[in-house]
Amino acid sequence: MNHEDDFLVLGGHAYTSRLLLGTGKFSSADVMARAVAASGAQIVTVALRRFDRDRPNDALLAPLLGMKDVTLMPNTSGARNAEEAIQAARIARELCGSRLVKVEIHPNPRHLMPDPIETFEAARVLSADGWLVMPYIAPDPLLAKRLEEVGCASVMPLGAAIGSGQGLASAELLKIIIREARIPVIVDAGLRSPSQAAAALEMGCDAVLVNTAVADAEDPPAMAAAFAQAVVAGRRARLAGLMPVGTEAQASSPLTAFLQGGAHA
Amino acid sequence: MRVILNGEPYETAAQSVSELIAEQASAARVAVVVNDRVVPAAEQAAAALAENDRVELLTFAGGG
Numbered sequence: 130m131n132h133e134d135d136f137l138v139l140g141g142h143a144y145t146s147r148l149l150l151g152t153g154k155f156s157s158a159d160v161m162a163r164a165v166a167a168s169g170a171q172i173v174t175v176a177l178r179r180f181d182r183d184r185p186n187d188a189l190l191a192p193l194l195g196m197k198d199v200t201l202m203p204n205t206s207g208a209r210n211a212e213e214a215i216q217a218a219r220i221a222r223e224l225c226g227s228r229l230v231k232v233e234i235h236p237n238p239r240h241l242m243p244d245p246i247e248t249f250e251a252a253r254v255l256s257a258d259g260w261l262v263m264p265y266i267a268p269d270p271l272l273a274k275r276l277e278e279v280g281c282a283s284v285m286p287l288g289a290a291i292g293s294g295q296g297l298a299s300a301e302l303l304k305i306i307i308r309e310a311r312i313p314v315i316v317d318a319g320l321r322s323p324s325q326a327a328a329a330l331e332m333g334c335d336a337v338l339v340n341t342a343v344a345d346a347e348d349p350p351a352m353a354a355a356f357a358q359a360v361v362a363g364r365r366a367r368l369a370g371l372m373p374v375g376t377e378a379q380a381s382s383p384l385t386a387f388l389q390g391g392a393h394a
Numbered sequence: 395m396r397v398i399l400n401g402e403p404y405e406t407a408a409q410s411v412s413e414l415i416a417e418q419a420s421a422a423r424v425a426v427v428v429n430d431r432v433v434p435a436a437e438q439a440a441a442a443l444a445e446n447d448r449v450e451l452l453t454f455a456g457g458g
Binding site: 151152153155156161173175176177178179180184189190201203204206216219220221223224225283291318338340 | 401418425449451454458
């Protein structure tokens, strides 16, 4: 396959980057903006908060709005049910023109696991309403399929708990989702290292979304750049086709004897 | 009049949603919800406030 023609397609729009970046937890808006630039991400997530006149958030938004190739994807974090998530999407629409919305409904702050029933309902209503819904879900293959059927633009199963850095703990379930899906599968949450992002792409995930792995790194822009390279490497490996796993050694050098004493590989 | 602004009682001279925004967040980009209804930008000047209205002003923050 020609890599120049290899795009992540969401709702008819083609993206060249397969790395999505969250904007939470950064030490400053400046570090965040430099990390976004270094990541090459074309989709970045933002959250909704009550406006605080003493802490206006223009500092966060201004650099992002200045990046022409960056689309904002509001999330519905804080919503406890479908109704609140739908309302959050409608509020976000007033703040940015994007049709992308990351539906995330995780009522339990201890584990932040997404509520599948409320997530499905919100995704169904918002998809019917014309949104490009990107639902954050547990790695449940049947839920992923049901979300595809109601018109979601992608599914975003977790690799591990948000912010845990446990990597692709859900790998075997992710493989089933990938095998069955006809919409992009984006691993969202749990990744710690670029090698895990590369592994996700090698496995067949279409993209990854990271936040804490970059924001909590000692040098966030440098880590963002490392993730960008890992995602490209993983995708190229996927397209190149990995060799099969064997149970015995297969010599990569000729075993013809040319020294006295016989064959040694 | 007194409204409930982002969950707290708030005395204001504003008569409309747009006047309230001008008091609070003139330079910032905010979305407005009055009594659970999103008020689009185009309607904010004409949207009159009433005593005890529940007004939410929202903006973007960092998030994953």
